[in-house]
């Protein structure tokens with residue numbers, strides 16, 4: 001299987017704080033890779049570093065064979081990486097329709113087809129097309145944020161804790177949608193909800209204190225009580 005993204009020993013500072021101190025992982029095309037770790041381990045900062053929002057001071061990020069760690073955010077996005085931040089990054093005053101139309105980088109047939117498919121996958125977005133995104137439920141906002149990132153011809157989506165604050169039924173819906181999207185896009189997911197992580201992840205990396213400390217196949221982790229207890233505080 002081909003490597004789409006290779007992250008090599010990145011180190012990131014926020015102000016004077018040395019937050020990421022050596023993060024490395026490989027993302028294979030067509031897979032869902034989950035970044036796991038305790039609160040404050042550095043998962044969000046890792047996604048932000050890949051996107052150029054907190055650029056790494058050291059190390060390499062290779063996407064489709066090109067180094068991207070020095071590129072500005074808009075260029076990284078243009079190359080085909082979509083980002084769904086933890087706070088979903090929506091403008092509450094825009095309607096669902098306006099949000100999706102504004103997000104479209106192209107108005108071509110392929111984009112229109114992706115929009116159509118998103119509306120089938122998330123029928124609520126069609127129902128609430130004219131509603132401002134600020135009045136949607138947490139789950140509906142998450143669907144809108146995912147649809148917005150999926151609309152464009154992205155090869156890789158970075159999704160930060162999509163289950164956060166959602167009721168179990170909505171978590172199921174998000175799991176279902178990410179499974180459906182798997183055929184057409186590669187996903188890096190930050191997820192604290194182990195049920196969700198293990199339901200859709202193919203592979204995992206554990207981040208602890210700003211370093212990648214463990215990795216493997218998700219099916220193996222499900223039964224590895226020692227690692228779950230040591231790094232995730234669960235068993």
Ligand SMILES: Nc1ncnc2c1ncn2[C@@H]1O[C@H](COP(=O)(O)OP(=O)(O)OP(=O)(O)O)[C@@H](O)[C@H]1O
Pocket residue numbers: 014015017019037038039040041042043044045046192
């Ligand atoms: N703007 C900032 N200024 C100072 N420290 C920060 C800032 N943003 C993040 N940090 C620190 O960086 C560390 C990593 O944070 P990060 O949000 O990446 O962790 P995380 O693994 O995503 O955790 P969570 O699941 O709680 O979001 C934490 O110790 C956090 O306090």
